[in-house]
Amino acid sequence: MGNSKPIGVFDSGVGGSSIWKEIHKLLPFENTIYLADSKNAPYGNKSAEEIIGLSIKNTEALLALDCKMIVVACNTATTNAISVLREKFDIPFIGIEPAIKPAALQTVSKSIGILATKGTLSSALFSKSKEFTRDISVIEIIGEGLVPLIEAGKLESDEMILLLKKHTEAMIAAKVDYVVLGCSHYPYIIPQLKKILPENVKIIDSGEAVAKQTLSILLKNNLLNTEEKTPTLQFYTNAETDTLQFLLKEYSKKISVEKKDF
Template identity: 75%
Template sequence: MDKNNPIGVFDSGVGGSSIWQEIHRLLPLENIIYLADSKNAPYGNKSPEEITALSIKNTQKLLELNCKIIVVACNTATTNAIITLRKKYKLPIIGIEPAIKPAALKTKSKSIGILATKGTLSSALFSKTNKEFTKDISVVEVIGEGLVPLIEAGNLDGQEMVELLKKHTKKMIEANVDYVVLGCSHYPYIIPTLKKILPKHVEIIDSGEAVARQTKTVLHNLNQLREDTSKPRLAFFTNAETNTLKFLLHDYLNKISIEKMDF
């Protein structure tokens, strides 16, 4: 495998671009190809079989584009499909799971909230992680119904988003949570809106930085970190409209390309 080959990233839509930002920040020399499967978003309300089939389709496309490692920047795809992907493909595959462990270790109120998709919360992998780290802790699980379509439409802080988040966080606030774990890569984009709704002492945790660190560690251990200091290729492909990606990544528009592609 050539060190110059790109890192491949895929998500059920634009949300995984929050993970992309963390990877690019930690590995600024790396070529990265991102697939936004917005045509099939959200994955959270699909069956495990559908989620696995879509994850295989995305992985195949990234392999065709010569990626050296694949980051599944989608909690629902990780919790439902990563075991199958790792059995099927030889290259390293990094997943993303809700950061339950740090929240469980740090909580003082012994009560944490998890905001995630139905697909993540109902998965076997999530259940295993949850049981492992939250034995003496109260966990308020909330399905973020309706959040992904709003984020895909670029509505991060409108009235509809605010009302939805108030509804979703009500049980968490009543349970006196002091940590809220985000279990969907779309959700970091609504952290500023969430902060206005949650009590000041509540900390919000997402998994982006941990995924970036793991990606760097795996590439380093395989001696696959790019050493070429020329400008990296940062390409985004979506099978829906490009406007939301342009909106979310406006700070990077001078160094990335965003194109529509069928996959």
């Protein structure tokens, strides 16, 4: 069986490691390979052509490492490139989309906020999700400047707090009761967001939903690893390794983090 082959995960940097954590929590025996394309981060302000090109490059790198399926742990790459990837490569792909539907269904104030990159908010896939928000007010904010700070590990910096205060002003004014995170980097700043947003505001990200979908696709394609032994958890970045090691410090004894050109 090819079931012990790794699950490949890629993102425009370190943020998708928030998705990887949820996948590893749900599927602790799966071998995984994570590619952080930090050299080209952020993807959010690139053209669709550039994003598709980078997504193909990352996919080819993971296929060369014998991955059995690929999780596109980047909202911008999912919304702009996943249909191309599915057409071009004969392997299951899982994408990540902002969790707009649960927020739209659960909001009491009928007002929700979406914090995402420009590349996600302007994509066709994102505009399709608007069918869920017809009767509610949606405050869309481009999280300008957040990804570079997260990539630099500056989660608690004054610069980060000022930026988050600026980005959440319109949401607070509109009395949103849900904030949807539309970028896999953003779960790392949930503690900071909680300090700024009113207490009643719930923050939703896509990590858990992506992990459940990964399990479902593995089962459907008969790809689940049935060997219950310690998995190999490899992380590769084409920039410095410090931020990735910092964000994954609770896994430091189980993972390997290396710099690699891809």
